[in-house]
Amino acid sequence: MxxxxxxxxxxxxxxxxxxxxxxxxxxxxxxxxxxxxxxxxxxxxxxxxxxxxxxxxxxxxxxxxxxxxxxxxxxTPAAESDPVTALLMDALQKQPGRRWSQADIVALGLDPSTVRRSFKRHFGITFLEMARQERLRMGFQTLSETGRVIEAQIDAGYDSPGAFRAAFSRMLGIAPGQLADGAILRARWLATPLGTMIAVADQHSLHLLEFADRKALPNELKRLRTFAKGRLGIGQFETHDRLGEELAAYFSGQNARFQVPLYLHGSAFTKAVWHALRQIPAGETRSYGQLAGSIGHPTAFRAVARANGANQIALIIPCHRVIGADGALTGYGGGLWRKQKLIEIEKQFIRSKSGMS
Structure with a gap:
């Protein structure tokens, strides 16, 4: 350890x-x-x-x-110390439904190329992409509450149904009209201090928890829709409520223990890797080689890395606790800035000696 x-x-x-x-x-x-x-x-x-x-x-x-x-x-966190990102993040928080454009950035006295580089460095996406995701989140929330695509389209700030459907499909891998009524798997958006997450669960267990801007998300949702024989929709179960409570406790520094039941989609080897990840205490890290050794396959660090990358239940299966052999941060589907922040958050659990996962 x-x-x-x-x-x-x-x-x-x-x-x-x-x-x-x-x-x-x-x-x-x-x-x-x-x-x-x-x-x-x-x-x-x-x-x-x-x-x-x-x-x-x-x-x-x-x-x-x-x-x-x-x-x-x-x-201060790296993104917060950058005056360019700090200014625009504050503006986005105040006007989440605004249809931001490059002209708006210029009107604030900022250089668009500088803004693009700053956001890509800190967050892995541009400011305009982040703003579109925030608008889609608002549309998704409306859709889950009313079931009406036209209302969701308006709340998301899209002029045409086609544009809204296309944007929705790019993010979730499924058009709004393909969402099933009375679905056995339901997706819900959850706000966190590190950005919006999407949780997919059934009545008893959690199947997916990802940051909404993760590039692999559309394919992961497509596989879950196939698994559920098309019965993937939006809404919530008690599983989502329990998850929300545990995420709140985690981000507030109260508890790093997640007890929500999980449904794991993977091979026996992949599940063994995920189980080993859950044995790493909050605030500690391992290299891929150490993780491979812990499951009895010390030379299989590349296979372990692939299993780590295939994880679709972020935070709870803590793939962010795996770093390079030289101590450097390595790739993370949610973005290296989030990996850095999660490791910083978990240092408090070492001090309190109450964090386990």
Whole structure:
């Protein structure tokens, strides 16, 4: 059982020179010549290697006497310290139903190419894509409450039924009219501090929990619709209510234990990997090699990585707790920015010694 361990200094110094985002939130550098500590992605002039001391947490940096950098703001999440993303995220929160355009971005005095790069770096999608997803969420909510596509279309801010159907289908892999009445599997949108998630459940168990912008989501929903023989709809069961309560406890730092029953869609090997993932305590991480060793297949780390990527029940099956052998963050379907934030959230469970999953 191990927590994250910093790699060798030369690896971290190279990451500092390259402004490698893979170590964002996982390592910080204290510069002895200035008394300042920074993110490894800090845009400031790079110090000499002999003036660098690397730390795992901001607390360690401050305990060693370093003060936070005023350029990269290491005490705040990366996206929040970027003035471009902070301004637009605030604007989107205030006007979630607005049909944002590039002209709106320019009107705010921002450069569209800079905005695009900032959002892609922090969130993996552009601001305009994020705004469209928020409008679709509103339409989805209306559809689940009224069952009327035209009302959902209007609330989502689409001028034509065809455009709404196309956007809905791209995200969910199914047109609104194909959603089944009295479905045995039902999808519900859930708001979380890291963005909207979609949960698919039956009366007794959870089948899917994904962030709404995950690229694999349409195919995952298509497979579930086939599994349910077309009886996939929207709405909620008590399973969704229980999940919502447990997610709220998780994000508020009260409890990392999820007890909602799961229905796993995978091979015996894949399920073994998912079971091993659930044995990693909140606040700890493992490499793919360590995960492979824990299931008795130490050389099968590539197969383990594929099983990790096939997980469609985020957070509860914590694939975000798997990192590279060198300690760097590796690919995550929900975006590396979310992986970083989830690991940060779970550090509090180490302190409270109450987190288990």
């Amino acid at each position: 191990m927590l994250f361990q910093l790699p060798e200094k030369d690896v971290l110094y190279r990451a500092l020179l390259d402004r490698d985002a893979a170590f964002e939130g996982r390592a910080y550098v204290g510069v002895t010549s200035t008394g300042i500590f920074c993110r490894l992605t800090c845009p400031a002039r790079k110090p000499l290697a002999e003036n660098c001391t690397f730390f795992e947490t901001v607390g360690e940096c401050m305990a060693a006497g370093f003060r936070p950098c005023r350029r990269c703001h290491p005490l």
